[in-house]
Amino acid sequence: xxxxxxxxxxxxxxxxxxxxxxxxxxxxxxxxxxxxxxxxxxxxxxxxxxxxxxxxxxxxxxxxxxxxxxxxxxxxxxxxxxxxxxxxxxxxxxxxxxxxxxxxxxxxxxxxxxxxxxxxxxxxxxxxxxxxxxxxxxxxxxxxxxxxxxxxxxxxxxxxxxxxxxxxxxxxxxxxxxxxxxxxxxxxxxxxxxxxxxxxxxxxxxxxxxxxxxxxxxxxxxxxxxxxxxxxxxxxxxxxxxxxxxxxxxxxxxxxxxxxxxxxxxxxxxxxxxxxxxxxxxxxxxxxxxxxxxxxxxxxxxxxxxxxxxxxxxxxxxx
Amino acid sequence: xxxxxxxxxxxxxxxxxxxxxxxxxxxxxxxxxxxxxxxxxxxxxxxxxxxxxxxxxxxxxxxxxxxxxxxxxxxxxxxxxxxxxxxxxxxxxxxxxxxxxxxxxxxxxxxxxxxxxxxxxxxxxxxxxxxxxxxxxxxxxxxxxxxxxxxxxxxxxxxxxxxxxxxxxxxxxxxxxxxxxxxxxxxxxxxxxxxxxxxxxxxxxxxxxxxxxxxxxx
Numbered sequence: 001x002x003x004x005x006x007x008x009x010x011x012x013x014x015x016x017x018x019x020x021x022x023x024x025x026x027x028x029x030x031x032x033x034x035x036x037x038x039x040x041x042x043x044x045x046x047x048x049x050x051x052x053x054x055x056x057x058x059x060x061x062x063x064x065x066x067x068x069x070x071x072x073x074x075x076x077x078x079x080x081x082x083x084x085x086x087x088x089x090x091x092x093x094x095x096x097x098x099x100x101x102x103x104x105x106x107x108x109x110x111x112x113x114x115x116x117x118x119x120x121x122x123x124x125x126x127x128x129x130x131x132x133x134x135x136x137x138x139x140x141x142x143x144x145x146x147x148x149x150x151x152x153x154x155x156x157x158x159x160x161x162x163x164x165x166x167x168x169x170x171x172x173x174x175x176x177x178x179x180x181x182x183x184x185x186x187x188x189x190x191x192x193x194x195x196x197x198x199x200x201x202x203x204x205x206x207x208x209x210x211x212x213x214x215x216x217x218x219x220x221x222x223x224x225x226x227x228x229x230x231x232x233x234x235x236x237x238x239x240x241x242x243x244x245x246x247x248x249x250x251x252x253x254x255x256x257x258x259x260x261x262x263x264x265x266x267x268x269x270x271x272x273x274x275x276x277x278x279x280x281x282x283x284x285x286x287x288x289x290x291x292x293x294x295x296x297x298x299x300x301x302x303x304x305x306x307x308x309x310x311x312x313x314x315x316x317x318x319x
Numbered sequence: 320x321x322x323x324x325x326x327x328x329x330x331x332x333x334x335x336x337x338x339x340x341x342x343x344x345x346x347x348x349x350x351x352x353x354x355x356x357x358x359x360x361x362x363x364x365x366x367x368x369x370x371x372x373x374x375x376x377x378x379x380x381x382x383x384x385x386x387x388x389x390x391x392x393x394x395x396x397x398x399x400x401x402x403x404x405x406x407x408x409x410x411x412x413x414x415x416x417x418x419x420x421x422x423x424x425x426x427x428x429x430x431x432x433x434x435x436x437x438x439x440x441x442x443x444x445x446x447x448x449x450x451x452x453x454x455x456x457x458x459x460x461x462x463x464x465x466x467x468x469x470x471x472x473x474x475x476x477x478x479x480x481x482x483x484x485x486x487x488x489x490x491x492x493x494x495x496x497x498x499x500x501x502x503x504x505x506x507x508x509x510x511x512x513x514x515x516x517x518x519x520x521x522x523x524x525x526x527x528x529x530x531x532x533x534x535x536x537x
Binding site: 077080081083084088090093094096097100276280281282 | 342343345481484487490492494495496497534
């Protein structure tokens with residue numbers, strides 16, 4: 001049974017994260033009791049967030065198989081939410097089952113570290129297979145639209161999330177400070193904190209709307225505040241968890257902040273197009289799992305390829 | 320007793336994990352759902368798929384499902400010995416004949432009344448059969464007759480959206496989707512005619528359907 005390696009730095013980072021959550025929750029509870037303000041909404045959000053963190057840590061603490069089953073489940077829930085939102089033709093039900101089966105296959109490919117096949121599986125093989133299966137269903141009404149929607153769903157909820165698994169199998173030699181878990185921790189914390197800082201800066205200083213037609217709550221001030229805050233946090237975390245130099249960590253932080261924002265508004269645009277507010281009500285206070293992971297859909301693949309570009313990673317089957 | 324235990328195991332370890340993990344349910348108005356321990360109720364819903372029943376029963380705790388009995392067509396669910404055994408003994412359905420012409424109401428609804436008087440809950444689909452997607456056909460008056468015979472028992476209208484995508488009529492292929500259940504406040508029989516009461520129930524279910532449409536269009 002293969003386990004993940006938690007370097008001392010990662011253990012300290014996880015400890016700091018949990019302390020931070022508990023301090024924040026204590027502050028909220030104290031404010032709620034002393035000023036009698038209605039903070040139930042934030043409290044529920046924090047509780048859900050803590051639960052997500054616990055699930056993630058538990059899955060990766062256990063062993064590699066459990067962690068990959070966990071990632072498969074997340075990807076499955078995302079795709080299911082995505083497909084439940086969109087109108088589906090009755091003739092495509094078979095095609096959808098094929099799409100669902102691509103999830104365990106993708107994560108199995110990552111698990112056995114067959115990188116080339118992972119790069120190709122969704123963008124090439126599933127791209128062809130889904131088209132072939134949909135043609136065989138022989139219903140041309142809305143063919144292109146349904147085909148495109150399904151391909152987009154697979155790219156975002158399966159291929160992009162597959163990169164989380166890919167980050168988790170990076171060998172320790174490429175990142176002696178933090179290991180694979182350090183990189184995963186780095187990107188997850190940065191993406192989530194970017195969302196938080198954007199929201200915070202937007203609420204505190206927000207005046208100029210950035211794309212009011214897509215997301216009326218997003219402002220230039222929040223966007224820039226998010227980039228600055230995330231870059232600072234990135235520099236601090238990169239020093240302890242990654243092999244990045246200062247300039248590399250600044251670049252990584254800025255890119256993650258920017259594309260985290262774009263992932264977020266892309267999902268907003270999709271929801272606005274479909275006329276829904278949340279993708280589902282799975283996580284109390286946050287909406288659906290896709291609402292929570294939307295920023296990660298762009299940042300995870302980008303970050304992996306940036307890291308791979310800097311290190312010319314060689315991961316072969318069985319090493 | 321052994322059958323009740325089987326039903327508990329079935330719901331606790333197979334059906335509920337399936338419904339909540341593989342499919343997923345958004346419930347609105349869960350507080351309107353009766354506490355089974357406190358007495359009987361009649362759950363009324365639209366019907367598009369076999370999943371409807373499993374979905375409604377999964378809203379209750381596994382222990383409570385023992386006291387819930389879906390009313391189902393005898394000609395479909397009891398046409399072979401094996402099916403009859405599985406559905407009546409383990410799932411606890413109340414088979415009802417769809418083809419009875421003239422018989423006293425007491426006799427037709429004998430089994431249902433027995434269960435209701437024992438403080439148990441029934442699920443009934445007044446459309447009479449699985450209908451087409453997102454269309455409500457005219458309700459049949461059976462529910463109103465049952466409510467008239469048991470005026471103290473609440474009728475709870477529900478609207479279910481989604482199972483017609485998971486398993487539509489006429490297919491065997493299950494495809495995972497998230498389902499929505501809307502539950503409205505209980506209605507009691509109000510001494511009007513059974514026809515009026517049926518319309519009242521249908522109106523309540525249609526109101527829930529409108530609520531769903533509004534949420535979709537947000």
